[in-house]
Amino acid sequence: MAAGGTAVPCGAQPGSGASQRRGMRKDGAGDPFWPRPTCRVWMVMLLLGTCLLYCARVTVPICAVALSAHFGWDKKQSGVVLSSFFWGYCLTQIIGGHISDQIGGEKVLLLSASAWGFLTVITPLLTHISSAHLVFMTCSRFLMGLLQGVYFPSLASLLSQRVRESERAFTYSTVGTGSQFGTLVIGGAGSLLLDWYGWESVFYFSGLLTLLWVYCTCKYLLTEKELTIPMEYLTRGLSMSKQSKVPWKQLFTKAPIWAVIIAQLSTSSTFFTLLSWLPTFFKETFPESKGWVFNVVPWLVAIPTSLFSGFLSDHLINQGYKTITVRKFMQVIGSGVSSVFALCLGQTSSFCKAIVFASASVGLQTFNHRCWKYRWSPPRSHLRVLGWLPDRNDGLLDFCLQPGGRCQQHRALCIPGVWGGPAGGHGLCLH
Numbered sequence: 001m002a003a004g005g006t007a008v009p010c011g012a013q014p015g016s017g018a019s020q021r022r023g024m025r026k027d028g029a030g031d032p033f034w035p036r037p038t039c040r041v042w043m044v045m046l047l048l049g050t051c052l053l054y055c056a057r058v059t060v061p062i063c064a065v066a067l068s069a070h071f072g073w074d075k076k077q078s079g080v081v082l083s084s085f086f087w088g089y090c091l092t093q094i095i096g097g098h099i100s101d102q103i104g105g106e107k108v109l110l111l112s113a114s115a116w117g118f119l120t121v122i123t124p125l126l127t128h129i130s131s132a133h134l135v136f137m138t139c140s141r142f143l144m145g146l147l148q149g150v151y152f153p154s155l156a157s158l159l160s161q162r163v164r165e166s167e168r169a170f171t172y173s174t175v176g177t178g179s180q181f182g183t184l185v186i187g188g189a190g191s192l193l194l195d196w197y198g199w200e201s202v203f204y205f206s207g208l209l210t211l212l213w214v215y216c217t218c219k220y221l222l223t224e225k226e227l228t229i230p231m232e233y234l235t236r237g238l239s240m241s242k243q244s245k246v247p248w249k250q251l252f253t254k255a256p257i258w259a260v261i262i263a264q265l266s267t268s269s270t271f272f273t274l275l276s277w278l279p280t281f282f283k284e285t286f287p288e289s290k291g292w293v294f295n296v297v298p299w300l301v302a303i304p305t306s307l308f309s310g311f312l313s314d315h316l317i318n319q320g321y322k323t324i325t326v327r328k329f330m331q332v333i334g335s336g337v338s339s340v341f342a343l344c345l346g347q348t349s350s351f352c353k354a355i356v357f358a359s360a361s362v363g364l365q366t367f368n369h370r371c372w373k374y375r376w377s378p379p380r381s382h383l384r385v386l387g388w389l390p391d392r393n394d395g396l397l398d399f400c401l402q403p404g405g406r407c408q409q410h411r412a413l414c415i416p417g418v419w420g421g422p423a424g425g426h427g428l429c430l431h
Helices: 017-022 036-057 059-071 075-089 093-103 105-127 133-148 151-162 165-176 178-197 199-221 231-237 255-285 297-318 323-345 351-369 380-385
Strands: 399-403 413-419 426-430
Touching: 036 059, 036 105, 036 133, 036 151, 036 165, 036 178, 036 199, 059 075, 059 133, 059 178, 059 199, 059 255, 075 133, 075 255, 093 105, 093 151, 105 133, 105 151, 105 199, 151 165, 165 178, 178 199, 178 297, 255 323, 255 351, 297 323, 297 351, 323 351
Parallel strands: none
Antiparallel strands: 399 426, 413 426
């Protein structure tokens, strides 16, 4: 089977010479991967980065009720502000992955984090200058989505180039838990700041921490040379290779492709609805409830649930169950059962039951991104086109590049010659 990273047993060729040179160690050795101590440091810093990504992302949902009261918004106007983030978020994932493959994921990560951190800090200041608050906040959230849309493609590009295959799954899953930790941190600290100092303090807290993270990463983990973007890399990053064309017609006639698209749309819709509207729901339905309870408990439950789902999927596979069967089982729990609890949430008048239903729905959704294998991915930007490897992976398919499109095992879909290269190109195999 194909392996992740730059050395691929099934025939996929390593990345370009520029990518190889970019991955060299500081001592000049030819190994593009980080030494283990360096990898651990980067893992912790990227975990913090993912945490702060979600801290900035959830600032408006946490403050939605306070913002609506302050600016006189109704539900429709509040919904426009909350949804505008996702319109921007879906536009930059493809280009973010492509540029990261060319100039380095760490550069794209730090540039985007600097921008969204600065935007978060100045948002309260600019609202006092502008009189068109609804338009400004909508544009601000749209821009925030554009900036954060490159994060996970850049993260995947960076880890695939710099982390050894034997450590990649652990590193990526550890960094990914920052999404739960970030929502947990901003849910607890943000709720307290909101009650004590007002909604502006939540933006200052999130934005300043992000800028501090960028500063520490640049100062202690990267050299000045590594922070420089040569013009030749930038030019290459903005131009698509002719060998990287995707056979759209062939892809969209395949049932597995549509299965993943529909599953991803459904799962993401439920998850982001809860992420955006839970604070408003609890504040309006249970006015006397404390924000640090309903903004913390569901995401606190999600952490052990996420760990358990990974253990359960590995255990079932090791017990002899077919991988595809386990994946379907995990998907039913993550999408089906969690949605049942989400429906129950809207029907209860008890605060305790609402907390239980919300915690169960959020926690069980972590089953969606377990039981998936990351052998070797084509350029991240191409996979993002179909949503196969988003920040919330559905775990329905495996990916493998084979020379000349030859499949070593039976798969549901094999498309030869999707990504060009030596040895006659590579096919995309899904199962």
